[in-house]
Amino acid sequence: MAQVKICGLTRPEDLTAAAQAGARYAGLVFFPKSPRHLSIDSAAALAGNAPDLLARVGLFVDPDDAALDAVLAQVALDMIQLHGSETPARVSEIRARTRLPVMKAVGIAAPPDLDALWDYGLVADLLLVDAKPAPGATLPGGNGLAFDWRLLAGRRLLRPWMLAGGLTPDNVAEAVRLTGAPMVDVSSGVESAPGIKDAGRIRRFVAAAGAGA
Ligand SMILES: O=C(O)c1ccccc1N[C@@H]1O[C@H](COP(=O)(O)O)[C@@H](O)[C@H]1O
Numbered sequence: 001m002a003q004v005k006i007c008g009l010t011r012p013e014d015l016t017a018a019a020q021a022g023a024r025y026a027g028l029v030f031f032p033k034s035p036r037h038l039s040i041d042s043a044a045a046l047a048g049n050a051p052d053l054l055a056r057v058g059l060f061v062d063p064d065d066a067a068l069d070a071v072l073a074q075v076a077l078d079m080i081q082l083h084g085s086e087t088p089a090r091v092s093e094i095r096a097r098t099r100l101p102v103m104k105a106v107g108i109a110a111p112p113d114l115d116a117l118w119d120y121g122l123v124a125d126l127l128l129v130d131a132k133p134a135p136g137a138t139l140p141g142g143n144g145l146a147f148d149w150r151l152l153a154g155r156r157l158l159r160p161w162m163l164a165g166g167l168t169p170d171n172v173a174e175a176v177r178l179t180g181a182p183m184v185d186v187s188s189g190v191e192s193a194p195g196i197k198d199a200g201r202i203r204r205f206v207a208a209a210g211a212g213a
Contacts, residue, residue: 002176002181002182003023003182003184004205004206004209005024005025005185006023006186006205007026008027008029008187008197011196011197015054018202018206019054021199021205021206022206024055024183025054025079025185027058027185028043028046028075029142030058030063033139035194036195040070043058043075048076056076057077057079058075059081059083060081060083061140063084068097077100078101079126080095082104086104088123089123095123095125104126104127105130105164106127106130107130107131108165113132117157118158125160126161126162127157127158127159127160127162128164129161129162130165130185131143131147143166143188144166144188147166149175149178152178152181153179153180154180160182162181162182162184162185163183163185164184166188168189168205169204172189172209173209173210176209176210189205
C-alpha cells in the first residue's frame with residue numbers, strides 16, 4: 001500500500017479528483033517549459049482551495065532565491081520538490097531558507113546513478129527516485145519515461161521516498177511490488193492531455209497503488 005502524489009495539477013476539479021480518490025500529495029509545477037506550469041496567481045488560487053487532505057508540493061527546477069521567495073509569498077505550500085541539478089549544498093540552503101521539507105529528485109538510468117541517493121539522503125527530507133531524462137530532453141521529468149525498477153530491489157534509502165517515472169494505472173502495482181516503494185508520484189500517466197488530468201485514471205491509479213479511498 002503506497003501513498004500517492006499526483007503531480008502537475010492545473011485545475012480545481014483535478015485536485016478534487018485526487019483527494020476523492022485517496023491521494024495524499026498534490027504537485028504544482030513552477031517551471032515555464034512544462035505544459036503543467038502555473039502562474040503564481042493560478043497556483044495561489046489552487047493551493048488556497050486545496051482539499052485539506054492533500055499536502056501541496058511546489059515543484060521547482062534549479063530555482064534561484066528570488067523565484068522561491070516570489071512563489072512562497074503568495075502560494076501556500078507544504079513541501080518543496082527540487083527536480084533540477086541542485087547540489088546537496090543548494091538543497092540544504094533551500095531547506096533553511098524556506099523552512100519547508102524538501103524532496104530532491106534523483107534521475108536513475110544505470111547502477112552508478114544510485115550513488116546520488118546516498119548524497120542527497122544526507123541533506124533532503126525525502127527522495128524522489130525518477131527516470132533520468134534522455135540527453136537533450138526539454139523537461140527533466142514529467143516525460144512518462146520509466147527506468148528499470150529492478151535496480152531498486154532490496155535497496156534501503158536514508159529517507160522516506162517516492163518512486164516516479166512512467167507510472168500508470170496499469171504498471172504501478174508491479175512497480176510497487178518490485179521496488180517496495182512506500183510512495184509513488186505520477187504526472188503524465190493520469191492525463192488525457194498534457195496538464196489535463198483524467199479523474200478515472202486518477203481513481204484507477206490510486207486504487208492500483210493500494211491507497212484507494
Ligand atoms: O510534470 C512536469 O511537467 C515536470 C516538469 C519538470 C520536472 C518534473 C516534472 N514532473 C515530475 O516528473 C516525474 C515523472 O513524471 P511522469 O509521471 O513520468 O510524467 C514526477 O515526479 C513528476 O513530479
